[in-house]
Amino acid sequence: MLAKLECLQITGAFKIRGALAAIDAAHREDPRGAVITSSAGNHGLGIAHAASILGVPATVVVPANASLAKVKKLRGYDIELIQFGSSYDDAQRHALELADLRSIRYISPFNDTNVIAGQATVFDEMLLQAPEIEHVVVPVGGGGLISGVLLSRDGNGRSDVRVTGAQPMESSAMYHVLRGARMSEIVHRPTIADGLAGGGDEGAITNELIARNEVPLVLVEEVEIRRAVREAAEVNGLVLEGSAAVPYATIALDLMNDSTSRIGFIASGRNISHELFVELLNEPLA
Numbered sequence: 234m235l236a237k238l239e240c241l242q243i244t245g246a247f248k249i250r251g252a253l254a255a256i257d258a259a260h261r262e263d264p265r266g267a268v269i270t271s272s273a274g275n276h277g278l279g280i281a282h283a284a285s286i287l288g289v290p291a292t293v294v295v296p297a298n299a300s301l302a303k304v305k306k307l308r309g310y311d312i313e314l315i316q317f318g319s320s321y322d323d324a325q326r327h328a329l330e331l332a333d334l335r336s337i338r339y340i341s342p343f344n345d346t347n348v349i350a351g352q353a354t355v356f357d358e359m360l361l362q363a364p365e366i367e368h369v370v371v372p373v374g375g376g377g378l379i380s381g382v383l384l385s386r387d388g389n390g391r392s393d394v395r396v397t398g399a400q401p402m403e404s405s406a407m408y409h410v411l412r413g414a415r416m417s418e419i420v421h422r423p424t425i426a427d428g429l430a431g432g433g434d435e436g437a438i439t440n441e442l443i444a445r446n447e448v449p450l451v452l453v454e455e456v457e458i459r460r461a462v463r464e465a466a467e468v469n470g471l472v473l474e475g476s477a478a479v480p481y482a483t484i485a486l487d488l489m490n491d492s493t494s495r496i497g498f499i500a501s502g503r504n505i506s507h508e509l510f511v512e513l514l515n516e517p518l519a
Contacts, residue, residue, distance in 0.1 A: 235497030237359045244278040246502030252279030254351030255340045260287050267337045271328035273321050273428050274303025275502050276342035281310035294328040302506040321431030343375030344437040352381030367495040370480040373398035374429035376439030383446050399483040402452040404430040425475035457482045462513045474505040
């Protein structure tokens with residue numbers, strides 16, 4: 234199994250890539266302009282870090298129940314941090330309202346061409362580092378990362394590489410939307426894969442890209458995500474947050490029925506609270 238260790242990024246997740254691309258584009262368009270975003274945590278950290286590098290005023294809206302580990306990191310940046318609502322969807326609605334009220338740019342974690350272009354660099358590097366790869370499993374929330382992977386794959390002339398998306402069963406908006414459900418109809422239940430939780434946008438460009446490429450989406454049960462976090466730490470020495478453990482579990486359980494050894498996944502982040510990590514380490518693997 235191959236792993237792209239985005240968990241080693243300075244912010245603890247791949248989201249810094251899309252954030253840098255989006256804020257750079259915003260800054261070039263309006264050097265004095267501010268930006269605002271909504272996030273479950275990791276995209277907010279990416280925006281906060283990119284804003285500090287480029288000198289752009291930034292506001293990050295996260296749910297009131299966002300990961301404590303991510304909120305603690307966000308408080309270390311010189312940004313306006315707002316905790317609002319009980320879900321990502323609540324935070325997004327509030328951020329969009331503030332963007333209109335303040336006349337500033339809203340940067341979506343996924344439904345943004347610059348963000349997707351930034352995320353595409355993950356797979357650009359993966360192809361350079363492991364050109365033998367035949368199949369990659371990608372965690373999916375709003376679809377920004379997997380959309381970037383698809384664009385990178387095709388842009389690099391590697392349509393031979395199979396792409397599979399993986400979502401937590403308890404919060405799998407993309408899976409159901411691509412089967413005809415509306416975002417308002419989808420029920421979200423608690424999951425430790427908080428970075429993938431919540432809804433997306435109706436008609437988002439990510440929805441179209443995933444549908445057009447007929448990407449299969451695998452749903453992973455919560456017990457398997459929890460087991461994957463522990464196994465990754467104990468067997469492979471990797472600290473993965475729940476979102477990053479979803480594709481790991483997909484491969485470990487062979488949920489795609491693929492026996493190739495040239496399979497890999499994107500270890501998307503490591504921002505898990507100490508308390509939850511210890512709790513998971515104390516759970517049995519079997």
